[in-house]
Amino acid sequence: MQTLSTPLTSPVASRYSTDGTIHRRKTRPVAVGDVTIGGSNPVVVQSMINEDTLDIAGSVAGIRRLHEIGCEIVRVTVPSMAHAIALAEIKHKLIATYRPVPLVADVHHNGMKIALEVAKHVDKVRINPGLYVFEKPKSDRTEYTDSEFGDIGDKIRETLEPLVVSLRNQGKAMRIGVNHGSLAERMLFTYGDTPEGMVESALEFIHICESLNFHNLVISMKASRVPVMLAAYRLMAERMDALGMEYPLHLGVTEAGDGEYGRIKSTAGIATLLAEGLGDTIRVSLTEAPEKEIPVCYSILQALGLRKTMVEYVACPSCGRTLFNLEEVLHKVRDATNHLTGLDIAVMGCIVNGPGEMADADYGYVGKQAGYISLYRGREEIKRVPEANGVEELINLIKTDGRWVDP
């Protein structure tokens, strides 16, 4: 196996929490339709449909499907003017047949006119600084002169201004979404293919927005390599802190792939930053149906204690002391109780370590002796029952406490 060396002397960021809670970076609230990103609001879950935006019925169904399972903001790609116009119809159909859903339009290469049209129909426009004013790379270029750099800066300002004014006047939002893989050529020349280049690219756009008194901004610094993504977001947060900027961060690892590894890779990037207090909205990008992304987002947020959207199960891994088939019992307990959102339920194999390690669960199901289990309320042992009746008795206990609701 190849081993990778890591520096041993990296500085410990001061934002690391040692008191067992996550201290979220202070951000300004940015409204996207009826959902607000940042401020004291919970971390928002978002995703993107993969239907063609010109397929109105398909897009409406895709947006609705995502929203119904908890996706709070839905992004749609807008590669052409026809797509931008289609979004007007998508929005109307959603309102007529379902309800308003906060929508974001993704605008890419030289997208000024498209962005201006679509800004009328959606709640937020995402632009990529590397592509918004697209400079065709010159293969023989060896440098950028200051005046060339400045000329392009002027062109960006000219192109961005109408969009900023439109969004500002409508009270809508913009995501400045930098991607490591599509940095503008002049940023690459000046800063290299680095997190610093990503940060400077975002700051250039932020400064233009601020000069036009527009602050409804969300910033992202995505990369497909987790260490690059981590560095870019941390650096961005540091720079914003130093500049007194409080824009919320949208977290994501791009091209994370699929299956177990795609989920782990996304979690490694997103959860690491959330644990450091960075991030106000997240998107897990999987090469799977977008609906598959939502449970991953919620699991990350629940595991970090940032949102509680399901029952928290605490279960021991089982060992030689385990007094019942723990895997089977955990499944049974979960099947019976997984609609009781907000509860913490522990299933522990034995009384040796079980009660002490239940992590203050509301209820505990603990192996007592062969054929018997004990039910706990918090740390208090309530009763011993035959294992065969364990799940039923657990439900009865929850009912007695008035905490049961029918599924």
Ligand code: SF4
């Ligand atoms: S709680 Fe008991 S059964 Fe479960 S791992 Fe610990 S010692 Fe083993």
